[in-house]
Amino acid sequence: MNAPKFDLAALKNIDFSKVIAIAKQRGVLMACTFIIVVIPVVAWWFRGGIKDSIHETMSKRSKEFDKIVSLEKSSITVRNPVGDPKSETVSLNSTLIDALKARNESLENEVKGVYRSALEHNKKNHDIVQTKQVVFPKPLQENEKLLEEIFLPVIGPAYTVLLANNRVNTPPSSADVLEAVKQREISFIRDDLKKKNRSEVTDPKEIEQLAQALSKARLDALLEGARDTAVYLDTGAIRMPPAKGFISVDTCFTWQWDLWVLDDIFHAISNVNTNVKDGVKSSVISAPVKRIISIRIDQPSSVAAASATVEAPPVETEATDAPAEAPEPAAVVAATTDATGEPIAPASEIIRDFKISFTGLKSCQLYDIRNVKLKLIVSTSDLPKVLDSFAKENFMTVTQLKISPVDSFSAARQGFIYGAEPCSEVSMVLQTIWLREWTTFYMPLGMKNKLGTRGIEKPPAAEAGPDAGEAKSTSETTKS
Secondary structure, eight states, rough: OOOOOGGGGGGGOOOOHHHHHHHHHHHHHHHHIIIIIIIIHHHHHHHHHHHHHHHHHHHHHHHHHHHHHHHEEEEEEEETTTTTEEEEEEEEOOHHHHHHHHHHHHHHHHHHHHHHHHHHHHHTTTOOOOOOSOOSSSSSEEEEEEHHHTHHHHHHOOOOHHHHHHEEEEEHHHHHHHHHHHHHHHHHHIIIIIOOSSOOOOOHHHHHHHHHHHHHHHHHHHHHHHHSSEEEEEETSSOOOOOOOOOOOHHHHHHHHHHHHHHHHHHHHHHHHHHTTOOOOTTTTTOOEEEEEEEOOOOOOOOOHHHHOOOOOTSSOOOOOOOOOOOOGGGGGOOOOSSSSSOOOOTSOOOOOOTOOOOOOOSSSSSEEEEEEEEEEGGGGGHHHHHHHHHHHEEEEEEEEEEEOHHHHHHHTOOOOOOOOOOEEEEEEEEEEHHHHHHHHOOOHHHHHHBBOOOOOOOGGGSTTTTTOEEEHHHOOOOO
């Protein structure tokens, strides 16, 4: 409240002699008037100033009190193992603060432990192939043309060993089957029909017996090959590294990375094809996965490309091209020596984009996504087991699936023996995740810059000599 103000300048124009005369005549009346009128007004004026001062003081003290109360009662957020935080208002004290600190440290250690376990699970036995000289992340010699002599003679056999360890095979060739049928024809005519050659077989009954024997001989030849096969693999179903030719270190790493992906896929197929009761790998006749028609591994994409909100390609689209080979040595441009990407960020938030796939996952600074287009022949009743086996294998997720029936009799005419169970052709897209903390340890600089990551740098000690950085041979480590 503000007290009223008076204009004192007006007092100069007052005739005080007249005022004194009036005061002598009516002094008592004026005194009473002053007491009745003026004093209450003056008292009201001073009261307003005092009230303002008291109000301001009390307001200041109220704010200080609220501050003290806010320090006593604070809102805290407590995390729990399932990731559902709860907020409560409590009175802070040293015991509570110590308990919260211990709990947060415990949860932080649990998160780090889960990440380390995920890292070990993702890496598993995935080592680089053994070479005479260091290849990843950078060859000891700058001339990358030497990779043709160092890497290519090793990576090709590593693919072959992977297929052999998983008992992958093609049906017996037409020439082999024909030879088996011819041998059976000769023996049947000589031993069973007691004839010298085919021209002597003229009896319709004998001709029918011979036809049945030859048909059985053909089937036996196919069955013999099927018993030694865990799963059929079509010719050209897998891209194999070239035997020779100029190749860049980035392309070398892509072939190595593809080998890791294939190892996981074949391991999942081997697991579902293994007889659970006795642990023996089933033959293709009784195995859930009968045949691999094609495996196409998409090339790794940069974080920027992965961030583009585009629809995922349908299952039946063509897969990406094979890893691009480097140009001829004369056209090679000097590679950059500086890292241009960002460091890996294990603690960063994973932002999902469900326009890409139903998982919402895309490449980021924590991991790379590599999609695999896979076409299989599977026992229809065992399809859930096959999908479950992929789901258990190294962060794989089936994001697309298409099923169509298969004519087993038509397949048998082509040499594929599937057994008595109804089968289906299954086209799927597998989404595979690769944590950058271990993949970038071997990754060449050019590949890192392409993906937009700085990754984990290889220790200088690892590049000290020709034997440094050499891993176990894939022929020893990629056994199913």
